[in-house]
Amino acid sequence: MRLSRLRVPAGWLLGALVLWLSRPSLPWLAAGAALALLGEAVRLWASGHIDKTRALATGGPYAHSRNPLYVGSLLLALGVAVAGGSAWVVGAVTAYFLAFYPAVMREEADFLRARFPEYADWARAVPLFLPRLRPAGPRASRFDWAQVGRNREWRTALAVPAAFALLWARGHLP
Numbered sequence: 001m002r003l004s005r006l007r008v009p010a011g012w013l014l015g016a017l018v019l020w021l022s023r024p025s026l027p028w029l030a031a032g033a034a035l036a037l038l039g040e041a042v043r044l045w046a047s048g049h050i051d052k053t054r055a056l057a058t059g060g061p062y063a064h065s066r067n068p069l070y071v072g073s074l075l076l077a078l079g080v081a082v083a084g085g086s087a088w089v090v091g092a093v094t095a096y097f098l099a100f101y102p103a104v105m106r107e108e109a110d111f112l113r114a115r116f117p118e119y120a121d122w123a124r125a126v127p128l129f130l131p132r133l134r135p136a137g138p139r140a141s142r143f144d145w146a147q148v149g150r151n152r153e154w155r156t157a158l159a160v161p162a163a164f165a166l167l168w169a170r171g172h173l174p
Contacts, residue, residue: 004104014096015163021092022084024171032083033164039075040160042068047153048143056116058126060143063135066126067105074101076160083167105129 024032042061046068050057061068074097081093105128113119118138125136148154 002103002107003100004107007100007104010096010100014092017092018080018084018089019166019170021086021088022167022170024083024085024167028085029083029164029168029171032079032081032167034079035082036076036079036160036164039072039077039079040157042072042075043156044072044148044153045143046072047148047151048145049141049147050151051141051147052151053115055141056112056118056122057141058118058122058137059139059141061131062141063126063137063139064131064133066109066123066128068131070101070105071129071131076156080163080167083164085171101129 046057046061049060049062050069061071065071077093077097078090081090084090109119109123109128113123122137126132
């Protein structure tokens with residue numbers, strides 16, 4: 001079994017662990033919310049460019065990183081971790097990302113390389129994960145709000161306030 005298949009079930013377990021270990025306070029919630037909102041903004045931007053498996057997204061955030069959805073996910077998850085107000089939570093989230101995302105990005109790179117002949121040139125110009133400041137590569141894709149909907153990014157956008165509501169409740173209810 002590929003490690004990437006365990007990512008989502010492990011994410012649910014991580015969520016429960018985060019909630020259990022969290023010791024949120026208003027300053028931590030505010031700091032985490034700012035980071036999580038930045039992460040969701042990156043995800044929205046990326047979701048408006050990607051037409052999964054049908055075309056290679058190279059414009060917008062894909063001219064800075066080949067995996068901007070994962071960059072956004074990391075920022076979002078670190079925002080939740082910071083909001084949790086616990087070094088254990090930050091450690092658990094970091095361990096999760098290190099355990100799963102390098103393998104997922106390699107699997108996806110192999111798939112894209114086999115499917116899209118233009119992938120090799122784009123991959124030479126654009127880093128795998130950590131974004132470059134200046135855009136590079138062909139920049140062929142364009143942002144489309146309808147694509148954001150087709151990619152169901154609304155689920156993540158709704159999950160962010162739900163996660164923060166749970167953290168707030170964790171910190172304020174007996």
